[in-house]
Amino acid sequence: MEDKIEAFLDLVRERNGHEPEFLQAVQEVAETVIPYIAEHEIYNGKNILLRMVEPERLISFRVSWVDDSGEIQVNRGYRVQMNSAIGPYKGGLRFHPTVNASILKFLAFEQVFKNSLTTLPMGGGKGGSDFDPKGKSDNEIMRFCHAFMTELYRHIGHNTDVPAGDIGVGAREIGFMFGMYKKLNNTFTGVLTGKGQSWGGSLIRPEATGYGNVYFAENMLKTKDDSFNGKKVVISGSGNVAQFAAEKAIELGATVLTLSDSSGYIYDEDGIDTEKLQFVMDLKNNKRGRISEYVDKYPNAKYFKEERPWSVKCDIALPCATQNELNGEEAKALIDNGCICVSEGANMPSTPEAIHEFHKAKILFAPGKASNAGGVATSGLEMSQNSLRLSWTREEVDARLKDIMEDIHDSCVEYGKNDDGTIDYVRGANIAGFVKVADAMLAQGVI
């Protein structure tokens, strides 16, 4: 079996050798799905996984815009349309200086499996730009978003490809892009999700990824007759996902000890309560400040510059910032400090070495493609509401989100149960996500 996996990975490396993040994501899937394919006659000899690692379309384009000082700036825009076997391409847009084809292909590949797991009819895609929103004025953000959409609009549509937010793209950016799409098409459709409430957005979509991650972790803890109540929780990031993961963990009786950004982390031994979290939300979402400012307001807390929070003693860890932000050594530190559950809010935040440590220690570990799927699932619910031209209540959307996270958990258990009764959520998520897409691809023939 190992030879088979290596032969497959050699082929993928030959074509994508300069794309480390993409290769990392493919390797994890190949190691769990190729043995499954070998045991299931219908998938044999069809090169299904080889087809799945090749984007159906990868669009790259110039984005020219004028900054506040009148200088012309040039960025690169992308959309990776990875797989449309089970529905229109669906996945976020990331604006960050590190964005390149490798990062977007890894994200789009993960999205295919994640969207399949949600049980909703959504294919996988991802896009974005190497544009850095930090330090830009609202007018610069608007001009960039408008310029970005003047090319992207011809490749997307409510039945073709429905982008949303990701790192650096929140409600403000979705608004600017939606405005330009509407102007260029002269149609008001649900072409983007994460929209504002008064113009087609869904209640709970802003909260959904963070809440969904906590719901997923709750389901994992339930298998051990345990819960969030009374637990110490360490969270990385302080953006959309981290904020709402913290909010839900606090609501369930946990003590949240840390939050971070790319400059460092804060540790509040007394716990980040609801009032302190409101301060962080205002700091990050309105003032666009740095997490270090937390200790100016709450001097009992400590700030650790250019460090990550994984050495803080906790029961539960929720990595909610970015890819490869938790390595093997940090995983060992978490385990040595008694951590019993790691649930990924970000996409691929744990390195392969970290995942190996979690599996070796047999602690509960959820891969992002399962545990952060609540965001895109609620985007799917936004698409349904747009098609029906109505809005569901907060309670209704939250109840659907909870059910979806429980279903995803159950699918992981179905495909990931080990002989000793423990659950390999990585294998479970990969195989459950694969089966639905592969069956659709088989039914549709070689296209």
Ligand SMILES: NC(=O)C1=CN([C@@H]2O[C@H](COP(=O)(O)OP(=O)(O)OC[C@H]3O[C@@H](n4cnc5c(N)ncnc54)[C@H](OP(=O)(O)O)[C@@H]3O)[C@@H](O)[C@H]2O)C=CC1
């Ligand atoms: N938004 C969503 O619905 C979904 C998001 N995700 C994933 O969740 C993660 C967070 O996304 P989201 O909260 O939306 O993004 P935001 O832009 O709202 O927040 C990102 C957070 O991560 C930090 N961060 C970004 N890059 C780095 C880095 N290189 N090192 C350390 N910290 C970093 C940011 O700090 P700083 O401000 O300093 O950059 C910020 O605190 C991403 O992996 C995303 O793909 C997954 C599913 C859905």
Ligand SMILES: O=C(O)CCC(=O)C(=O)O
């Ligand atoms: O809501 C969406 O469509 C995208 C969410 C996303 O980008 C993700 O799940 O990583």
